[in-house]
Amino acid sequence: MNDRKENKAKSRRDFLQSTARYTLAISIGGIGGLVASKSKTGDYLWQIDPFVCTQCGRCADECVLTPSAVKCFHAFDLCGYCDLCGGYFKPGVMDLNTGGENQLCPTAAIKRNFVEDPFFEYTIDEDLCIGCGKCVKGCSSFGNGSLHLQINQDLCVNCNQCAIARMCPSDAITRVPASNPYKVKGDFIKSNT
């Protein structure tokens, strides 16, 4: 009698357990199926839209990496190769030379190379760049806007929620498909239309 009672209790417990198990399995499968129906193959990465970016300077501080994975990119085909470069020089400098006191970049990450009179080429040393966007602001305000900020996908650790995107005041950082991971400025006129 006692044995039967025990068995009954046991089978009831088994029944309840397996019911709960199948219910959970179905609900997990259901959620999975629901989500999978709109899922995408391939991953997402974070990227800055340079046309939305306001160069607030937070990219340098908010990234989980030090220095930030945000770097200044230079679209050479947009560059005017100006002698007086708004991205390289502080406003109002007297002498257009590479003296540290003249440079806008806090880490001297922009290299100024003479091409031919009166043109200079500006290249970015990514190891020095901290992504503060000071040069970008200068170039956009006074020049062609060929300097712009992008997330270097080789450095970015692709956080689930980008720490900079959260703090970006202009919501310029969004998820982009991994197949097209950059929003570099190319043909100036085209990107604007």
Added chain:
Amino acid sequence: MNRQFFKIVSIFSGLLISVITFAQQRFPRPDFESDYKSPSILVPEPRHGWMEYMDVFILFIVLSLATWFVLKKRSRKGVLYLSLFTLIYFGFYRNGCICSIGAIQNVTLALVDPMYAISLTALAFFMLPLLFALFAGRVFCGGACPLGAIQDLIIIKPIELPIGIRKALGVIPYLYLGLSILFAATKTDFIICRYDPFVGIFRMDASFNMLVLGGSFLIIGMFVGRPYCRFLCPYGVLLNWTSSVSKKHLTITPSECIDCKLCERSCPMDAINKPVTEPVSRKKDINRFVLSVIIIPILMLAGGYIVSKSHVYLSKVNRTVSLAELLITHPELKADPDHIDIQTFLASGKTMDSLVQEATVIREQFRIGGWILGAFFGLSFGIMFSKKTIYRNRTDYEPDKGNCVSCGRCMDFCPVGKEDFETLMKLKS
């Protein structure tokens, strides 16, 4: 000379207006007389896409191996080496991203936001450990979770926590899970990822506060087994549910338990249930159970009411809401040139009305979410209470299916089936 003059004029006008415009190419690209060719823009490639699928594949392999080690091989060593691999691969090599714990938020966002399409990798990371838990218990925690692995490897001298403290702290994961889902669903923040104490250690780079948090978790973890897993991990809640009804589960002893009590102190997670033979009156027991079940809807209603009442405070975490609030309460800040958020908002040309409207919508989402969240809290606490009323006679030492993380320590302590023990028993008889 003319060109130089033009530049200077434009710089001054730029200074005066000091508005960022992308109007046009101010200085056309020069025609170089020398054979200078401008370099092309360098775009360093991201990690290959197929490697994401390799992560899923490796997770599957690790989970299968952990299941095999725990159920079939009964090898603590196997689980240990597996967790070491997990720590190195998913932790230090993959920098703790992607992880199943954070994937809760991706799934939530995918369910709520029609614009967000979750990547298959994140979905697989969310589903696989749960499905394995339904079959074999929390093998994910034991072998495949980098956060679990780092805590498991530093356990030195675990103390047994009093049951009261354990139960009280055990409530936190439910709150954390609920809040993280609420914040993910309202597109406010991914708090699980932001306050992950170990991800900074995996990246070898973290802010001071997070380093202190991670460090203190590790120091506490030397004496309290896996503090994050037990008292914080939101994914652990889901694994607890699935694991407690799992088809198979780790057993301490390979055959008959001999009640030797050797395993009693082996579990750093206090997840071993001791034998109980409490003579309880069945009628009283059932009455208490029925009562606790009746209370559940009341708890759900009360929880929903309380949390939805506090939606105003919860919604302050959202940046749109907080910006709108700030502008309404402190309109004088509009003149503050150093306030980046306000200045960007003003420069964007959005009207105050549209911002307030946006904030109102989000706050309403928080109010509805608050009801659901509170009901969820009520339900989980109610179930927790009603579980306490169920007594089950236990003659053996058994792992608590919900809380056991399948680290396999107890299996090492059990003498049954071990060579020395069997010979000893033979000699005795």
